[in-house]
Amino acid sequence: MTLQRREKRQRRRFWHVLLIGFVLLVLPAHALFAASCIDDLGRKVDIKPVPRRIVSLAPHITEILFALGVGDRLVGVTQYSDYPPEASGIPRVGSYVRLNLEKIVSLSPDLVLATSDGNPREAVLRLSKIGIPVFVLSPPADLEGIFASILTLGVVTQREDAARKVVEGMRARVARVDALLKGVPPRKVFYQLGEHPLMSVGGGSFLDRLIERAGGKNIFHDIMLPYPRVSREEVLAAAPEVIILSSMAKRRQGEAARRSWKRWPMIPAVRKDAVYFISPDRVHRPGPRIVEGLERLASAIHPERFAR
16 A cells, blocks of 8 residues: 555544544434433433333333334333323333332333423432433423434434434424425414413423414413413403414313303404314324324414315
8 A cells, every 4th residue: 555545544534533523522422322321411321232121201202112113112101101002001100290119110120211391300310329220301392302302212222223214204294394384474373271270382382382383473472481371361462363272181171162262253263263172192292293283283273285
């Protein structure tokens, strides 16, 4: 090998190593699989190369794991982990906020996946202290955050390819919504979370951003609280063009709330019969089905763009 060729190869190797170093520097630590991973609480978590006994402490984490093809590794889930249907047969470890630590320990998990939004931090730390690996994810702030969570769980469970395919499919559906909404003026939206008391979503929240992505303008965007209590008078004054009902209540209760708005025909949304119920599972859970929620939300706000 000539000196010139050797120097050329060395330069190539130098830039290759430099590029890898840059990638390692800019990516979040939990996105790179190793024996020790750093979770979203900044904790070092020792994880087996392929965890086989997983406990999920949030419904959206359960859904992501099934989407990645590792639902058969789940040995425990929380109370409302009801999708896909196969999740219903997995042992329960308490509710989202009230965890049964004894039950979790009895399942001998080699990995517990938790969320910092709802799961008690004290419970997470207690499990960690007795030697159970607990990897904590932060609540996503937007669609990109959901994609990142899915990719992270793909790395942690050694299902990177499956995670990329799930995210690619989701991105394609989001891109279709974006294309259909291109150039449309936003419509004023009232998003109702609860009726007694009347509750909505405020600016900066995930749902506020989702409404915007769906071609709407949240009438309570200027309230910097995630779930503000509002008055019916405020809703009347804002004159929303679309009303979305998506509380944790059953559909029949949602339909009852829909009928209750008919008493206010001076609201444009009521006058135009633009009051819709959307399943909260599709818009409140930051998992793979969020794209269904976005599509449903967009078609409610701009039905003319989604007419078949």
